[in-house]
Amino acid sequence: MAAAGDPCPRCGGQDRILALVNRGGGRGGAETRDCATCAGVGVISAIEAARLRAGAALREGRVAAGRLLSGSDEEWKRPLARMLGEHHPDGPRETLDPRGVDRWASGAREIPEWVGPAVARLLTDLADGLESEAAAARAVAARLAG
Structure with missing residues (x-):
């Protein structure tokens, strides 16, 4: 690819x-x-070239987000499809078709507009959870250190 x-x-x-x-x-x-x-x-045209470059950058960002959210460099499309299912604009569902996520990542299909904000929300939730766990780990470390 x-x-x-x-x-x-x-x-x-x-x-x-x-x-x-x-x-x-x-x-x-x-x-x-x-x-x-x-x-x-x-x-x-320069405008079309800029649009294509922006699309590629968005795809790369979504791929990186998928890997962060799933915790895997190898198998991230199926977990991302499951996570995005509950954010679908036509109503929550168990999962999206993972082949669709694969097509977005490869550039074969445009990424729907709703996906960016949904992925941002998922990343924010992940970051909040990690910050809570980090605070808890620091508190335990402080107690152990005396």
Whole structure:
């Protein structure tokens, strides 16, 4: 999977915006990340390039958040899908489809607008819990130290 700053796999262009391209008709086609020129969309505007960069940055932030919330670098998409289920705008549910989270992380799908605030809320709750545990650990350490 190509990341921000990776060269285009087709032409080797280093500083080009990479776009998701489905090569291989129909369902199950091979997906690659080519630069906008190789993808056939030609030269893109500075505004579109900024939008694509912002989307990539948001995806990277959500990936980092998913790893923090799940406590795992390996398996974080399924736990994040479960955590986000209760925050769904159409009403709480047990979980979201983990494949959707995978598609957001890969850039294959746009991240819905409601996800950012929900993830921020989850991270704040995690931080609050960790601060409480840290305070409790300091209190125990102080008692043990005498």
